[in-house]
Amino acid sequence: MPEKTYRDALKDGLREEMIRDERVFIMGEDVGLNWGGAFKVTKGLADEFGEARVRDTPISENTIAGTAVGAAITGMIPVAEIMFGDLITLAMDQVCNQAAKMRYMFGGQTSVPLVLRTVFGGGKNIASHHSQSLESWFMHTPGLKIAVPAFAYDVKGLIKTAIRDPNPVLFLEHKLVYDKKEDVPDEDYTVPFGQAKVRREGEDVTVWGTFFMLHKALEVADELAKDGISVEVIDPRTLAPLDKKTLIESVKKTGRLVLVTEETKTGATTAEIAATVQEEAFDWLDAPIKRVNAPDTPVPFSPPLEGYFIPDNKRIAQAIREIV
Amino acid sequence: MTVDKKTLKELYTRTLKVRRFEEKVWDLFGENVVPGTLHLYLGQEAVAAGVTTALKKTDWIQSTHRGHGHVVAKGADMNAALAELLGKETGSCKGKGGSMHITQFNVGVLGATGVVASGLPIAVGAALSCQMRGTDDVVACFFGDGASNNGTFGESLNMSAIWKLPLIWIVENNLYAMGTPIKMMCPSATIAQRADGYCIPNVVVDGNNALAVYEATVEAVKRARAGEGPTLIECQTYRMKGHSRFDAAKYRPEKETKYWLSEERDAVRIIREMAIEQGALTETQAEKIDAKISKDVEKAADFAKKSDFPKPEETLDDVFAEVA
Structure with a gap:
């Protein structure tokens, strides 16, 4: 291929x-x-x-x-x-x-x-x-x-x-x-809407995220594995329809959830996901849901400022460690 | 242009049909059976009648928030139209749209919209589709004087001109955007001349004269079908009522209303006399047509009133089309 x-x-x-x-x-x-x-x-x-x-x-x-x-x-x-x-x-x-x-x-x-x-x-x-x-x-x-x-x-x-x-x-x-x-196959294939993909299987904590943050989360999962922390990473692939089932099943397995997107925090998709999980899997949660988002500011220009704005591997790892 | 008798009769029939339909809507509103608000087409009937008589069934029209007249003139089923205004399940939109979204796709209406000037881009797309699919269908897009101050006016006229789309821009200049006189908001003497900037041929016609509107539209349709691009027709007309159901339109000067709402300027009278003078109709035939239309409208009102409201849980239907 x-x-x-x-x-x-x-x-x-x-x-x-x-x-x-x-x-x-x-x-x-x-x-x-x-x-x-x-x-x-x-x-x-x-x-x-x-x-x-x-x-x-x-x-x-x-x-x-x-x-x-x-x-x-x-x-x-x-x-x-x-x-x-x-x-x-x-x-x-x-x-x-x-x-x-x-x-x-x-x-x-x-x-x-x-x-x-x-x-x-x-x-x-x-x-x-x-x-x-x-x-x-x-x-x-x-x-x-x-x-x-x-x-x-x-x-x-x-x-x-x-x-x-x-x-x-x-x-x-x-x-x-x-x-x-x-x-990527040359032949015709489709990926269905509303079906998340478990990008990495893990036991201790679920990380749900989108876009470039998924690539970062997978790197973080590799790092944490060295410390014996097993991270499951879920890629929703579509936000509407949203595959709640895959996420809820994962949370029921791990009991912990970290949500990671590049959006500014207030009103982000991560807020919706957190609300959904507490509605549907509250009893399985062993720790508060953590959100890793950008701060509530416009996106800045200068490299150190933008670097501060966009969540990095360190912040993702820290959020995971705080609840594991 | 010489117009045959059949066309004159048709122009009279359509103008009158819209008038009688809207009078009935006004009555039903008085009976308090029409939920929400209304933007009546009374006074502007000749525009819808003139334009649609120049179109064939498979041609499209794009309507506005003042859309009842467009839909009825294009040949809509009056039962479904009135039922929609009453919010009934037998309405053309199953009670989901009401007055501002009154639409019947099966007779070539792309939709009525509650956002002023939002129909123009949609008309561009429909005309592009007609062109790309190699049909000879055209699109007539209705909008008001107020809409010509929105950004989509410039964007859409421009796009229609660069791509030589089969589009006829119909400006219904009724002199007021809600309560604001167009002369306060537009520096040029006509809306039509704004089209000069987009190299779109344009003309101003008496919008209370269905024949004048028809003749201008026939020319525009000819250009459109020949691949020569869009035309803009400014139809100067006037609302018989206020902007919406509770507006008595007290802001209009008496001299102006006296002129525009005179017997002399009445759209039905104008086309009726013309048709009779030119031998297309006798007085008796004109009365007969009126009686038939009035009866049909009455029946439609009965149908609408007797129809059931949709079941509350139907709120959840038709958000998405089923995936095949």
Whole structure:
């Protein structure tokens, strides 16, 4: 099985879906011929499929998202890209009021099979407007599905599931995982929504996290193993639908839970997960649930400041040690 | 343009149908059987009638928060439309949408929206879909004078022009955005001239004259189907009632209301006299059509009133489409 980067695995998934179904098309700022996407995910696709199906757009985020909605309800399957997750603020009406609510408020008369790709996360010293992690806003919006792939194998399988889903899917990526490599099959496969993956099995404590924090948590788990601490690491893979079962079973086994994401703490997905676990597995908890998040500030620019902001291995390890 | 008698009769019929429908809604509101609020289309009937008569069944329209007239003129089932306004399970949106989301996809309505100016991007997407799928369908997008001050106006007009989309932008300039006069909020003499900046051909017509609206739309549809791109039509018109159900519109100067709400300017009278003068209808035929429409509207009201409310637990249905 060939080893591929997350970026190439994602591109393969997009490409294969475009070959499979002619209704699928890509649109967004600089996704086409001259650039191939700010993170080069769509590079080369415009050469292969033409500029109509890999369509550059003006800098008009709300209308990019709205165009995807209009195309989706009339027989196309758009995969629209918002260049940075921070810029999705400009498209909130179309994402949260239109795409998410249309099927419901029209009584099931239509469905909105679109994928909106964007990228979250810090670590590149590009400051407050290009580094945020805003996934909890969308978890709070009924009607959206949310994929959070953190590994190359998953990103290909999840993009295919997203494209084949008849509902609006917010497909969230992370800047620091595009170059991460994994074995990725060349053939067609999907990764189902709503099924978490246990990335590492352990007995003493469960760590649930997303995106780049999963990569850090796995490193931490290796380190702690040397001290005899056995860490189970869970990757939800989608936030909506959310696989509660895998998480709850793990907590029942370990009795301890540490939640790790790059979001600012107040109102983060980690708050929702903590609430869910205390509702459904309170009696199995042997220690308070720990949360490792960024502080409640905008994302700073300067390396020592950003380094302080983003949770690191040390903080994750410390949180685990505090409850084990 | 010479218009055949059949078309004149159709224009009269549609204008009148919208009038009678909205009068009935006003009555039902008086009976206190319409929950929530309403934005009546009374006064603007000629716009919806003129535009939709120039379209074919598979063409799409995008509606607004003042949408009853658009939907009825496009050929909606009146039973399901009125039942929706009353919040009944037989409503076209199963009671999930109500007045601001009154929609019937099966007759080519993309949706009515509660967010002013949010329909424009959706219309862009639907028109792009028509173009990419190689159909000759077009999209007519209704919006008000107030919407032309929103960012989506610029984004969407621009996108429709660069991609030469089969789109007709219909501005219903009723002189007020809720209670704010458009002349306070728009520096140009017309809304139409704003389209010049996007190189979109534009025209101002009497929005109370269904024939004038129809003729302008026919030209625009011709350009759209020929791949020549969008047109903007500003229809100057006036609300007979206030913005919403409890607004008596006292802010409108008497001189202005006297002119616009005169017999002379009445949309139904204008098209009725035109049709009779040009021999498309006799007085008797006009009355017969009126009697038939009034009877149908009455029946629809009965149907709506007798229909059941949805079961409370139906709140949970139709958030997502089933995955195949």
